[in-house]
Structure formats: C-alpha cells, structure tokens
Amino acid sequence: MEAPHNTRTYRAPWHDYSKPGCYMLTLNTYPRRAILGRPANDRIWLSEHGRIVARVWWALTKRYPEIICIFFCIMPDHLHWLLRIRKQLPHPLSFYMFRFMEETARELGDVWERSFNDGIIFNSASLKYRLQYLKDNAHRLCERLAHPEMFVRLNDLKHPRLPEGTPLPWTGYGNRFLLDCPDLIPVQVSRRVTPEQMEEWHERVRANLRAGAVFVSPFISPGEKTVAEWVLAEKGRLIVLKDGGFPQLYKPSARYFDACAAGRCLVLSCYPWTGRQHAPGEFRPICLAMNAWVRQICQLPLG
Numbered sequence: 001m002e003a004p005h006n007t008r009t010y011r012a013p014w015h016d017y018s019k020p021g022c023y024m025l026t027l028n029t030y031p032r033r034a035i036l037g038r039p040a041n042d043r044i045w046l047s048e049h050g051r052i053v054a055r056v057w058w059a060l061t062k063r064y065p066e067i068i069c070i071f072f073c074i075m076p077d078h079l080h081w082l083l084r085i086r087k088q089l090p091h092p093l094s095f096y097m098f099r100f101m102e103e104t105a106r107e108l109g110d111v112w113e114r115s116f117n118d119g120i121i122f123n124s125a126s127l128k129y130r131l132q133y134l135k136d137n138a139h140r141l142c143e144r145l146a147h148p149e150m151f152v153r154l155n156d157l158k159h160p161r162l163p164e165g166t167p168l169p170w171t172g173y174g175n176r177f178l179l180d181c182p183d184l185i186p187v188q189v190s191r192r193v194t195p196e197q198m199e200e201w202h203e204r205v206r207a208n209l210r211a212g213a214v215f216v217s218p219f220i221s222p223g224e225k226t227v228a229e230w231v232l233a234e235k236g237r238l239i240v241l242k243d244g245g246f247p248q249l250y251k252p253s254a255r256y257f258d259a260c261a262a263g264r265c266l267v268l269s270c271y272p273w274t275g276r277q278h279a280p281g282e283f284r285p286i287c288l289a290m291n292a293w294v295r296q297i298c299q300l301p302l303g
Contacts, residue, residue: 012120018089020085021085023083024121025093028116029113030110033111034077035047036077038076039138039142040142042138042139044074044076053079054074056100056104057069057100066086066087069082071131133254143261144251150263154171157268161184162268163293166270166293174259174263174265175264178239179297181213183211184214184216190221190223191221202230205236214238214239215239219240228255238265240265240268252265
C-alpha cells in the first residue's frame with residue numbers, strides 16, 4: 001500500500017503532531033465494511049480480521065515504546081486509539097499510522113480508507129471523557145442496532161418552533177416530537193454562576209421534571225452541562241443544539257446516546273459540518289446565536 005502521509009491534511013494544521021501530548025485517532029475500513037467483528041451483548045466479538053489487526057497493533061507498540069497506547073478500540077468497521085506521545089518523535093503520527101496500515105495490508109489486503117481522523121486532547125477532563133466514550137462504544141452500537149428509528153437523520157426539519165433565517169435548514173437526530181411538548185425550558189447558565197445560583201437551578205430542574213418539561217440548550221458551559229446531567233439522571237428529556245453540524249456517520253455523544261435511544265433526546269443543528277476546531281474568536285458569536293434560538297424555540301406557544 002502506498003503511504004500518502006506526505007499529503008495528509010490534519011484537523012489542526014498549526015499543531016506539531018510529533019511532539020509530546022495525547023491524541024485520539026480513528027481509522028475506518030473501506031468502504032466501511034464490517035469485517036473486524038460483530039456486536040452482541042454490549043461487546044464486539046472479533047473476527048479473524050479483527051484478531052490480525054490487534055496482533056499487528058500490539059507488535060507495533062513494542063517497536064515504538066515512545067508511543068503509549070492508553071486505549072485501543074476495535075469496532076466492526078473502524079478503529080479508535082487513545083495515544084500518548086512520551087517524548088519528541090522523529091516523525092509525525094501519520095508516519096506510524098501508515099506503518100500500521102501497510103503491515104495489516106500485507107495480511108488483509110487493502111482494507112483501509114486512505115487517511116485517518118485525529119483529535120488533540122488538551123486536558124485530563126477531555127482525556128477522561130474520550131476514554132469513557134471508547135469504553136461505551138460497543139454498548140452504543142448495540143443500542144443503535146436495537147433502536148434504529150431513533151438514529152435517523154432528519155433533514156430539512158420543519159416545525160413552527162424552529163427559527164427561520166438560520167445558516168442552513170435545521171437537521172436533527174432523535175425524537176422530533178419533543179418539539180411538540182407544551183413546556184420547553186431554556187437553559188442558559190453563565191460561566192460565572194455561583195453555587196447558590198446552581199442550587200436554584202437544581203430546584204428549578206426538579207420542579208420542571210415533575211411537570212414533564214423538556215429542557216433546551218446547547219449545554220456548553222459547565223453549569224449547562226451540570227443541568228444536563230441532572231436531567232439525564234432523572235430520565236428527563238432534552239433538546240440539544242449542536243454548533244458543529246453533523247458528519248455523514250454522526251451518532252450522538254456518549255452523554256446523550258442512551259437518551260436518544262429511549263426517545264428522550266433530540267439533537268438539532270443548522271450549521272455545516274466542517275470537521276475542524278473553531279478558530280479563536282469564532283465560537284462566541286455561535287454561542288450567542290444558539291442561545292437566541294433557544295429562547296425563540298421555548299417562547300413560541302403551540303395551539
């Protein structure tokens with residue numbers, strides 16, 4: 001297999017991918033063939049292809065001990081890694097990834113897409129979240145197969161509550177009928193929120209959960225994420241506005257996945273999928289726009 005790492009376009013072109021740090025990588029089979037294993041009982045049972053992939057990868061880690069594998073996840077049609085680079089590498093990560101692709105190709109043939117996805121992990125909280133995401137990956141796949149109707153992309157979604165004049169038409173995943181709920185509660189929590197104000201929010205959440213309300217927010221700030229955790233813990237319902245659009249093979253994040261499968265969550269976006277991180281200064285106007293749309297969604301009475 002030709003190793004096209006010289007033409008690799010990274011998600012963060014300003015970043016040196018050979019320096020110490022933590023990364024999450026994803027590599028897909030081509031064309032997303034489920035040849036590496038089968039899902040059952042919240043596990044992935046490896047095929048012969050999957051066992052070969054595992055053997056090649058662990059042999060490779062012994063040759064490059066400066067790359068620590070925190071977690072390796074084999075799914076039926078793709079792979080995930082959490083990696084930590086201990087010291088400066090002589091080559092960027094693409095060099096080692098294409099070595100792996102070449103060595104597996106000697107036994108399996110040309111089974112991989114020509115490139116891979118990479119994400120930089122900047123802090124321990126992000127690492128912890130991604131580690132839990134990968135540990136739950138098999139469970140989410142089994143849930144998605146058991147409840148396919150809750151994971152259908154709703155293109156050009158129209159509803160009297162959804163604002164017009166957005167960058168793109170609304171797209172959604174999950175239970176669109178949550179928009180019909182008469183009580184939609186906007187959630188906007190400042191990053192400067194006090195403990196006393198969060199306790200007030202907790203009481204408000206409890207009261208509105210008892211009334212069967214649906215909570216609506218981008219759930220971006222730490223306080224908003226805490227509200228989402230309270231709602232999810234009580235089997236409540238959420239409408240989540242997403243800033244980055246939906247990739248072709250989107251599935252809800254671990255935080256919202258089970259709620260979507262149970263019909264308790266709707267994820268909405270009116271932005272294009274770019275696959276890149278926001279540039280400095282780019283994110284605040286998006287947050288302000290989403291908060292304004294949340295207020296519009298929740299203010300419009302139905303009937």
